[in-house]
Amino acid sequence: MMAWSSKSPRGDGRSEAGDLPMHSPDAFPPSEESLARLHRSGWSTGETGWCGTGGSVWQVDGRNGENQILVVGTTQREAWWRAVEAAAAVGMLADWPRPSPG
Numbered sequence: 001m002m003a004w005s006s007k008s009p010r011g012d013g014r015s016e017a018g019d020l021p022m023h024s025p026d027a028f029p030p031s032e033e034s035l036a037r038l039h040r041s042g043w044s045t046g047e048t049g050w051c052g053t054g055g056s057v058w059q060v061d062g063r064n065g066e067n068q069i070l071v072v073g074t075t076q077r078e079a080w081w082r083a084v085e086a087a088a089a090v091g092m093l094a095d096w097p098r099p100s101p102g
Contacts, residue, residue, distance in 0.1 A: 034080035041094040
C-alpha cells in the first residue's frame with residue numbers, strides 16, 4: 001500500500017500521492033484524519049451521503065464561528081478532504097502551511 005501524501009490533489013485528475021487516479025480510494029487521506037484535523041481547529045461538522053442513478057455524492061458542512069463551509073465529493077474521503085481545503089482557504093485550519101506574504 002502506498003503512503004498518502006499530504007499535498008493537495010492536482011487539477012489533472014490525478015493526485016500527488018504517487019500519481020493515483022482521483023477515483024482511487026487512496027487518492028485522499030482517510031475521512032477520520034480529515035475530520036480530526038477539522039475538529040482540532042475548532043470546526044463543528046456533519047456529513048450526508050446520497051446514492052442515485054448518477055452515482056454517489058457526499059456532502060460535508062462545517063462551522064467555525066462566523067465561517068461556514070459546504071463541499072461535496074464523489075467519495076466520503078474526497079468530501080472530507082475538500083472540507084479541509086475549504087477550512088484552510090479561509091485561514092481557519094491549525095498547522096496548515098500558509099503562503100508567505102509577498
